[in-house]
Amino acid sequence: MNQMILTLILLVPLAGAVLVALVPDRAKLPNWIALLTTLATFIFTLHLPAHFVQGQGGFQFEVNRPWIESPAISYHVGVDALSLWLLVLVGLLAPVGVVASWNAVTERRKVFYSLFLVQQTAMVGVFIALDLMLYYGFWELSLVPMAILIAMYGRKDGPKAALKFFLFTFIPSAPLLVAILWMYTQTHTFDFVLLQVLFTHGAFPASALCWLSLAFLFAFAVKVPVFPLHGWLADTFSEAPVALAMVVAGKLGLYSMIRFHIGLFPAQARAAAPWLIALAVIGILYGACLALVQRDFWRLMAFAALSHLSLIVLAIYGFTFTGWAGAVYQILSHGVVDAALFLLLGALEVRYGASQISAYGGVAAKLPRLATFFVIGTLAMIGLPMLSGFVGEFLILSSTFVGVSRGWTIAAAFGVILGAAYMLWLVQRLFYGSTSKLTGETVASDLHPGELAILAPLAVLMLAMGIAPSFWLGTIQSGVHPPPEKATTVLPTSVLVVPAMTISTQREGQR
């Protein structure tokens, strides 16, 4: 089972996608298949933490099979403490996404759900791939369903937003691919574990490593996004279907930064850290300021995301033990909280047909349950103690204060205060105050049982993550550490299987 589980998690959504494409579009059949598939995938992902051996270094549930002989690409997947909970998060958000689309997507449901499930496969693939080509494949694959779905289901100008999103994320992956190819010509392997060993101990010219690391960083920084590469974010958020907006930003890019940028080029990442810290703090404040003045709640959420994700970038490039644990924890918390808020905003939009904040007012009196959940989500997002957002923010800010720089921490903390301001102001404008024309005239029902069934666990999860963070932090802290400043000479066990032709300057086929 441990051998099979990752492949299963990868392929079940794909099988679901094929099934959805084949069945007739009748009586919510595609919805149910998608829901069952995603729930099954989620249950499979829960197998991972249940059988994960804490404190054991390296990757677990590993599968390594040759796939393409030349160039040697292998199906190498595995999970460690970093990707473990992220994978569970992906599994959890999939059914949430299906429920969020339940009423919002009414036409071409087959296309929607099959592409949504393909997207799931691609995301799972990104988190488990340990072969750089495999990783790159899934990374690129994740763009296509996203772009098509944004184009097809965009609110106003879907195709334009889709094109913007696609080009913003596709073009930076060109240098990434060239970097990967160059690494292959030098080392004859795409295997992440091998490359990591080779780069720490091999004699690679510093300038080459510098260029490689920049190519990696650029691709990931656009995907996160890091200020000033966030141009695609607001349009994508305001056009993307709710189920996709939940997953489009953050996780993939942040994970890739930790795993591949810092994992492969620790020294170069440390050199770039001061710049990234500065950009992150700018992003925190800039995002928060822009969020304050948005008139559309999707755009507000986009800039809020920029602010929150920048905080995580700050933690990652702070290179402190606590900061890293906080960063991973904050990715998880942000994923859960954002999913809940997006689901609620989507529900609001389906009911009232508007995303202008000024159109709303006094919704709480009409839809009390929706309002309650939104307030819980908001409080978790702004980092109220006892809720999930607090733990991550506290770990990040305190570790940055102690380990990195007091000035930056104080600046970043302002962003957190601004965060509370724009979120609470949003709640006030949407749910309280006098009843607006729109909310007064439209007849809307409160959350239906399906939405409640998915929101209640999310709210409980936010609370649990706030009260008992050690359940998650234990695993995270056991395995996620920033690389030491100086490369140690202790070789990991995997070096024993390094093939003989590791670093050779001789090229194949040279004549």
Next chain:
Amino acid sequence: MNQVPDILRILPEVILTVTGVLIMLVDASMPASAPRRPMGWIAALGTTLAIWSSLQQLALPAGTGFFGTVETSPFTVFFHVLVCGIVLVALLLSMDALPETTHHQGEFYALIVFGAVGMCLLTSAVELLVVFIALEISSIATYILAGYRKETGKGPEAAIKYFLLGSFATAFLLYGIALAFGATGTTQVYELARAIPTAANHPLVVASLALMLVGILFKVSAAPFHVWTPDVYEGAPSVVVALLSTAPKAAAFALLLRVVYEIFPSLHALWTPLLWAVAVLSMTVGNLAALRQQNVKRMLAYSSIAHAGYLLAAFAGLGTSGIAAASFYTAAYAAMNVGVFAVIALVSGYDDELPLVSDFRGLLYRSPFLGSLLVFFLVSLVGIPFTGGFFGKFYSFSAAVDGGAIALAIIGLLNSGLAAGYYLRLALTAAQRNTDEESARIAPMAQPKLLAVVALLMAVGATLVLGIVPNQVLHAAQSAAHTLQTPPVVQPAPVMVIDQPVIR
């Protein structure tokens, strides 16, 4: 020494020729009113036989026949199967996509088959004069096919443009051959390869290389010899473009590989920067021009120019890896391009009733099958992983990186980002809903018939196989590359000895 009967060395070409002649004869003896669709079956059968016989040639010891003018090797078999595969898809497609009323339908199939003869011979010829004849056979067939819609204004325009520019380019090639003969006293590829290093700095040799490159680069529509492409693709029927944009190019790339890697490897330092520049120019010009096109066929014509550029990037690779990458890319490009033009042929119809990008709006709703295939082929053309287009680009650029041309790879990949812009514009337009006014205007789509579906599925299958399990094709490409790198022992060619002073 030469135990293999010569006829076996050209068996696929013989089969194709017999098929073509047979079609012409049967066509002439049939009553004028009878449907010509059965001719398509004869052609398809002949092509299938040619593929089979080509695969049988793998069992022969690699070597030359007919006094060293043609050879059989994994290289020739690779390209034979590729060309005949494309022709087969085009034939099946034509049988459903050609309207009953098309004039000279029997000849249409015959011309496709005769074109295939030329293309196949082009890949297996190792004597430059045979190369020239093969090129002419394939070109003349395609000139006529390009102008098949003679009742429209654009059909004859396409044919004449293609013919004039094409003959001009062929003349360049012939001139190059003549100069090579003047410099070395032979036109046999292996003898040339042996003679040229000793005459390496001979200005004649350099001039002959340059002229030959002009001729071949025209055929693959690489910039700056690309100007004919959009006009011809726009004017020719889409079923013909499906063939035209793939099979002759595959054959021409085979010739290019033979010329640069087998005849002129000693001038490596000369043609590498040249092809580098042509590659960069082709992809940039192609993509920039494609971005501005509103006509789908013109857009894809420019995209095929860009793809020629990506393919040429592989020539920056060293020896075997470069040849293998170029061969693989040719196959991947052929699979997806023949597919995308097949979809367009079925959507726009024989007379191009829906030529513009905006006409494709709502295709995914009007015909989910064709719409999703269009998106699939476009995704492959973008180069998204798990499709043939990805591995094609991947091998091509990794060959370039391997050969040290990192800048070329970066330019190429940035270009594919640019290209994604217009491919996705088409795909996303197909994904948009029609307005009510539009849906009233556009006639409902006819469902594609069985043979067209088979043709499309063959293209889909090939694109997916090349993207997910490329090992076998890659092996074939590598062994093809290998044979090109290690020429067999040349048989003495008594007939070809010409009393000329040999400059060595």
